[in-house]
Amino acid sequence: MRKFIIRRLLQSIIILFFVAFIIYALMRCLPTSFIEAMARQKSMQPNSKSYEEWMQQLTAMYNMDGGILIGFIRWLGNVIRLDFGDSWRWTIPVTEKFKEVIGLSFIMGVISFFFELIIAIPLGIIAATKQYSKTDYAVSIIALAGISLPTFFFASLLKLVFSVKLGWFELGGVVSRDYPQLDAFGQFLDRANHLVLPIVTLVVISMGSLMRYTRTNMLEVLNADYIRTARAKGLSERKVIYHHAFRNTLIPIVTIVGGSLPGLFSGALITETLFSLPGIGFISYVSEVSGDIPFTMFYLVFLAVLTLLGNLIADILYAVVDPRVRIS
Amino acid sequence: MSKKNDALAIDNNYTPVTPDPQYILQVNALKKYFPIKGGVITKTVGYVKAVDGVTFNLKRGTTMGLVGESGCGKTTTGRAILRLSGEKTGGQVLFNGKEVYDLNAKEMHDIRTKMQIIFQDPFSSLSPRMPVGEIIGEAVREHGIVSKEEYNDYIDNVMDNCGLQPYHKDRYPHEFSGGQRQRICIARALALNPEFVVCDEPVSALDVSIQAQIINLLNDLQEKYKLTYLFISHDLSVVEHISDTVGVMYLGNLVEYGETDDIFKNPLHPYTKALFSAIPIPDPTIKMKRIVLEGSIPSPANPPAGCKFHTRCANCMEICKTQAPEQKEIEPGHYVVCHLYDDVKGVEKNEEE
Numbered sequence: 001m002r003k004f005i006i007r008r009l010l011q012s013i014i015i016l017f018f019v020a021f022i023i024y025a026l027m028r029c030l031p032t033s034f035i036e037a038m039a040r041q042k043s044m045q046p047n048s049k050s051y052e053e054w055m056q057q058l059t060a061m062y063n064m065d066g067g068i069l070i071g072f073i074r075w076l077g078n079v080i081r082l083d084f085g086d087s088w089r090w091t092i093p094v095t096e097k098f099k100e101v102i103g104l105s106f107i108m109g110v111i112s113f114f115f116e117l118i119i120a121i122p123l124g125i126i127a128a129t130k131q132y133s134k135t136d137y138a139v140s141i142i143a144l145a146g147i148s149l150p151t152f153f154f155a156s157l158l159k160l161v162f163s164v165k166l167g168w169f170e171l172g173g174v175v176s177r178d179y180p181q182l183d184a185f186g187q188f189l190d191r192a193n194h195l196v197l198p199i200v201t202l203v204v205i206s207m208g209s210l211m212r213y214t215r216t217n218m219l220e221v222l223n224a225d226y227i228r229t230a231r232a233k234g235l236s237e238r239k240v241i242y243h244h245a246f247r248n249t250l251i252p253i254v255t256i257v258g259g260s261l262p263g264l265f266s267g268a269l270i271t272e273t274l275f276s277l278p279g280i281g282f283i284s285y286v287s288e289v290s291g292d293i294p295f296t297m298f299y300l301v302f303l304a305v306l307t308l309l310g311n312l313i314a315d316i317l318y319a320v321v322d323p324r325v326r327i328s
Numbered sequence: 329m330s331k332k333n334d335a336l337a338i339d340n341n342y343t344p345v346t347p348d349p350q351y352i353l354q355v356n357a358l359k360k361y362f363p364i365k366g367g368v369i370t371k372t373v374g375y376v377k378a379v380d381g382v383t384f385n386l387k388r389g390t391t392m393g394l395v396g397e398s399g400c401g402k403t404t405t406g407r408a409i410l411r412l413s414g415e416k417t418g419g420q421v422l423f424n425g426k427e428v429y430d431l432n433a434k435e436m437h438d439i440r441t442k443m444q445i446i447f448q449d450p451f452s453s454l455s456p457r458m459p460v461g462e463i464i465g466e467a468v469r470e471h472g473i474v475s476k477e478e479y480n481d482y483i484d485n486v487m488d489n490c491g492l493q494p495y496h497k498d499r500y501p502h503e504f505s506g507g508q509r510q511r512i513c514i515a516r517a518l519a520l521n522p523e524f525v526v527c528d529e530p531v532s533a534l535d536v537s538i539q540a541q542i543i544n545l546l547n548d549l550q551e552k553y554k555l556t557y558l559f560i561s562h563d564l565s566v567v568e569h570i571s572d573t574v575g576v577m578y579l580g581n582l583v584e585y586g587e588t589d590d591i592f593k594n595p596l597h598p599y600t601k602a603l604f605s606a607i608p609i610p611d612p613t614i615k616m617k618r619i620v621l622e623g624s625i626p627s628p629a630n631p632p633a634g635c636k637f638h639t640r641c642a643n644c645m646e647i648c649k650t651q652a653p654e655q656k657e658i659e660p661g662h663y664v665v666c667h668l669y670d671d672v673k674g675v676e677k678n679e680e681e
Contacts, residue, residue: 224452225447225449225452225453226452226453226454226455226456228407228412228447228453229447229453229454229455229513229516230455231412232410232412232440232444232445232517233440233466233467233470233516233520234436234437234438234439234440234441234467234470234471234520235466235467235470236437239470244455247455247457248455248456248457321457322456322457323456323457323459323500323502324456324500324502
């Protein structure tokens with residue numbers, strides 16, 4: 001097992017190297033260049049140097065005077081020394097900006113993922129055990145609605161009903177205006193209040209597919225011969241479903257859960273924008289659009305690391321839940 | 329409209345049998361239909377008549393072979409007897425004189441130990457996530473067959489009887505060969521001390537050398553524990569070897585039923601004759617007189633009227649196309665369902681008159 005993990009880690013490093021290079025090359029090839037935009041802006045000012053002169057100066061300043069390969073090697077050299085550089089757009093170190101915004105997105109991601117799991121998996125199991133019943137149809141309709149509803153529409157609907165009409169939750173933002181005057185508990189409640197609607201949006205939008213996935217896999221397992229064996233043993237229906245069937249359904253679910261790891265950190269662009277939350281989804285979007293190479297490189301490579309890690313964890317969990325793939 | 333209703337009508341007329349203590353199992357006019365869903369709002373538009381009135385009795389300690397081609401309802405019959413595929417559609421299943429389908433959940437739970445099943449496919453019928461010891465022992469604990477102190481010895485003993493080693497307990501099913509897996513399935517069924525075991529094609533997934541081992545194991549265990557088997561198979565040589573009585577099924581019906589010797593020496597039903605003519609004889613100098621059936625097996629969703637076999641029968645008469653034949657006892661214990669024997673004086677009639 002240890003050998004397997006080490007081998008996988010080494011493979012991951014090679015993959016990561018190429019992923020980083022591809023991202024870097026793409027960033028350099030983008031038509032939007034942060035440096036060009038800046039040079040144009042500076043050259044427009046009165047009594048300024050010409051655009052060409054500014055370009056030359058800025059390119060040298062931002063270390064972009066080499067080709068793609070040289071630029072990448074420079075970037076890699078710094079990264080190995082754990083120096084991710086300063087963000088061009090935000091003019092502070094990349095890691096600092098990242099730390100500033102990741103917390104909010106991570107909390108939202110973890111909470112919504114948790115609710116997604118505890119709602120979608122049981123509903124999927126219930127729908128499968130009562131196939132073609134009213135419950136099954138109800139669950140399927142909810143799942144389909146969740147998959148089909150556009151985020152912006154559903155979020156706007158929630159805001160209309162729960163913020164504008166009922167006034168239960170805040171429309172957007174992280175804290176209310178009177179936040180500094182509240183005591184510690186009040187501050188916590190205030191923050192929680194602001195997060196309810198974004199999290200509800202994320203859960204409803206994402207749980208549909210997991211629900212369908214659980215249902216499909218559970219149905220497959222319930223029709224398997226060994227479930228009939230379990231029934232022939234005279235076990236109770238509860239034991240058959242939760243002890244025999246669900247354990248075998250876990251195997252495909254683990255892949256999905258492992259694949260969700262980067263999702264916890266990647267933020268949710270549309271939801272964050274709609275609720276005016278400065279999360280990583282929104283910030284990374286702004287950085288990418290403005291051509292901020294250091295920040296985008298850090299963010300995308302970080303997600304690549306998480307994706308590879310998520311796959312590795314899923315593979316290790318496979319061995320835990322499925323004895324057939326256990327490597328001795 | 330009336331045609332539609334005909335398709336949905338379920339004929340459930342039968343004369344109930346009285347419990348007879350010499351039989352462990354009495355199956356009377358058992359029917360198991362599977363609904364065909366159709367239309368936009370998924371309503372039942374017809375039935376697949378998988379088992380359409382099967383009647384036989386099984387004496388304690390004997391083996392009954394159930395043969396027939398693929399899709400004739402052998403497996404469904406076996407499962408329906410054990411109440412493993414939902415509710416029956418009609419008829420009776422008396423196990424030790426009690427109607428199986430009338431039992432409540434508690435009684436059903438208890439009777440599961442008395443009747444067990446060995447499934448056809450030893451590869452898919454074992455949960456891949458359970459070690460073998462747990463597969464065999466789970467139900468033993470569930471039903472409290474032995475006390476906690478005796479549990480380990482008991483499992484070892486069961487495994488030993490079925491030709492498995494105690495160290496196999498911690499291994500998973502995928503680490504075993506097909507024959508060993510079938511031994512696990514047998515051990516699993518026998519660990520509950522059953523009286524009656526349905527063997528649903530237990531050897532058809534195995535190669536011939538292993539088949540013989542498993543058949544002999546089943547025979548030994550039958551002697552040791554006084555088991556009753558319902559042996560479902562399409563391998564006629566195996567059935568001839570293991571069975572005391574044989575039932576031949578065609579399209580959900582039992583067409584012939586009797587002692588193995590009677591059936592094999594004197595097959596009466598045209599279908600049985602055709603079936604037995606296909607048994608290979610291991611002697612190249614003998615020319616086989618095979619009776620080749622015309623056409624293919626009709627759909628069980630829409631079986632032919634009259635005798636279901638008339639579309640492929642070499643001896644088809646006018647009456648066969650309209651009227652379904654009755655079960656008739658030709659020799660003592662040898663029943664056939666065919667119009668050819670309408671004029672033959674049956675045993676049953678003599679007794680009644």
